[in-house]
Amino acid sequence: MISKVWLRAALLLLFPAALSAQPLAVSVEQMRRHIEVLASDAFEGREPGTEGENKTLRYIAGQFQEIGLEPAAGDGDWYQPVPLVERTPFGHLALWASKGAPVEFDRKDIVFLGTEARETTNDAPVWFVGQALPEQLAGVNLDGAVALILYDAPEGAPGYSKRAEALTKAGAAAVIAIMGDDIPWPAVTGSYKRGQTKLGTDSRAPITGAMALGAGERLVRTGGGDVASARAIAFRPVPLDLTASLDVSTQVRPYTSHNVIGRLSGSGETGESVLYLGHWDHLGICRPESAKDRICNGAVDNASGIAMLIEIARAVADGPRPVRDLLFMGTTAEEMGLLGAEYFGAHPTVPLETLVAAINIDTVAIAGAGEPVAIVGRGTTPLDPLVDATARALGRAVDTDTEANAFVQRQDGWVLTRAGVPTVMVGGSFANMKILEDFLRGPYHKPGDDLDRPLVLEGAAEDTELLIALGRKLADPEEYQPRR
Numbered sequence: 437m438i439s440k441v442w443l444r445a446a447l448l449l450l451f452p453a454a455l456s457a458q459p460l461a462v463s464v465e466q467m468r469r470h471i472e473v474l475a476s477d478a479f480e481g482r483e484p485g486t487e488g489e490n491k492t493l494r495y496i497a498g499q500f501q502e503i504g505l506e507p508a509a510g511d512g513d514w515y516q517p518v519p520l521v522e523r524t525p526f527g528h529l530a531l532w533a534s535k536g537a538p539v540e541f542d543r544k545d546i547v548f549l550g551t552e553a554r555e556t557t558n559d560a561p562v563w564f565v566g567q568a569l570p571e572q573l574a575g576v577n578l579d580g581a582v583a584l585i586l587y588d589a590p591e592g593a594p595g596y597s598k599r600a601e602a603l604t605k606a607g608a609a610a611v612i613a614i615m616g617d618d619i620p621w622p623a624v625t626g627s628y629k630r631g632q633t634k635l636g637t638d639s640r641a642p643i644t645g646a647m648a649l650g651a652g653e654r655l656v657r658t659g660g661g662d663v664a665s666a667r668a669i670a671f672r673p674v675p676l677d678l679t680a681s682l683d684v685s686t687q688v689r690p691y692t693s694h695n696v697i698g699r700l701s702g703s704g705e706t707g708e709s710v711l712y713l714g715h716w717d718h719l720g721i722c723r724p725e726s727a728k729d730r731i732c733n734g735a736v737d738n739a740s741g742i743a744m745l746i747e748i749a750r751a752v753a754d755g756p757r758p759v760r761d762l763l764f765m766g767t768t769a770e771e772m773g774l775l776g777a778e779y780f781g782a783h784p785t786v787p788l789e790t791l792v793a794a795i796n797i798d799t800v801a802i803a804g805a806g807e808p809v810a811i812v813g814r815g816t817t818p819l820d821p822l823v824d825a826t827a828r829a830l831g832r833a834v835d836t837d838t839e840a841n842a843f844v845q846r847q848d849g850w851v852l853t854r855a856g857v858p859t860v861m862v863g864g865s866f867a868n869m870k871i872l873e874d875f876l877r878g879p880y881h882k883p884g885d886d887l888d889r890p891l892v893l894e895g896a897a898e899d900t901e902l903l904i905a906l907g908r909k910l911a912d913p914e915e916y917q918p919r920r
């Protein structure tokens with residue numbers, strides 16, 4: 437009789453797909469333990485700038501160190517400081533005038549934030565700049581002006597913050613967005629009132645703000661402009677017959693958060709790296725004191741991704757050394773708008789052109805075993821063929837549609853892809869839209885995304901194996917060369 441071991445070896449030779457049936461090298465229990473720490477109430481929902489951040493950073497760096505990674509944030513440090521500023525409206529006066537006569541404007545239809553605690557304009561000229569597309573702004577001088585910009589722009593146009601930044605560069609003293617009607621106005625004012633956090637390094641106009649659509653249309657009309665005309669391709673920004681005296685008070689709270697970064701040096705001295713990243717932050721204490729459960733623990737979003745990041749690092753470090761370096765980064769302030777990743781993109785700890793690829797890991801503990809492999813960002817990088825081949829070699833089915841791309845702009849990888857580092861998010865959690873949408877409609881961003889829910893980690897364990905194999909290939913110059 438053939439021994440069990442021999443039988444198994446023989447079967448593996450005959451049926452390579454049977455590989456997936458062998459016990460997973462990545463332990464579900466180990467991932468569960470990380471999540472149980474990171475999503476515990478003691479970590480208070482991992483909000484940047486809180487004691488929850490300190491605990492989270494220490495935990496991740498501690499794991500990195502135990503695994504044998506080196507600190508890689510620069511100067512022998514694990515932590516890359518990320519300067520953040522939280523701004524909350526604290527009151528305003530706004531006087532609009534046309535031909536010397538005051539123009540009535542309901543103060544409930546506008547919200548403001550100042551860059552500093554108090555910002556003012558005195559009889560500033562008001563311009564209607566429409567969608568402020570780059571080709572429309574050529575040669576426009578907005579020195580000291582209040583610029584009214586449409587928040588929405590045609591598909592494919594630069595995002596709002598890019599267009600607003602161009603107005604700041606053109607000299608605007610205030611940039612005020614006329615909102616579309618797709619977001620209810622109370623939702624806009626609500627988000628301002630809760631406070632807005634941005635990178636401390638952002639270039640921004642002294643005053644920024646938003647205006648309800650109807651009120652904006654009336655104001656532009658009073659000044660002799662027409663909001664509808666801005667949709668025309670040949671639109672040019674127009675000075676309105678309007679001035680604005682604004683006096684804006686803002687609570688400004690600068691603070692520092694951190695990305696945490698470790699390196700596993702490759703065997704090849706290639707000067708090139710592959711980056712794995714996942715955001716460590718979540719929403720903190722997110723309900724009022726009266727609530728029964730006040731903490732948004734973020735067990736799935738994204739303690740699960742950090743657990744996977746750590747276990748990938750451990751498995752790769754325990755195996756044969758890859759040729760290129762591997763970097764492992766926990767990013768901060770993803771929930772505030774991908775800010776930690778954005779800061780890393782602008783202040784990378786290795787030259788960006790030496791990062792040959794990156795894999796982002798977010799919200800991975802929702803799918804069971806056996807889901808096909810989807811790519812968030814399919815078609816946006818040259819990595820698809822390698823991802824698909826790696827998945828198939830592990831016996832996984834591949835989901836080749838682009839449904840998951842609905843999430844591509846909602847994750848850190850997007851920032852890196854735009855900065856020129858091809859980045860994908862890969863796995864079974866984004867293949868089955870029913871599972872994903874049930875999570876998003878359910879506990880997502882609520883106190884319910886916590887340890888009281890059963891953690892589904894079987895799919896995550898499979899995805900971990902896949903991301904290890906994928907990272908190894910990306911780190912091998914014979915398997916993968918970046919397009920330059």
Ligand SMILES: [Zn+2]
Pocket residue numbers: 737771881
């Ligand atoms: Zn989130």
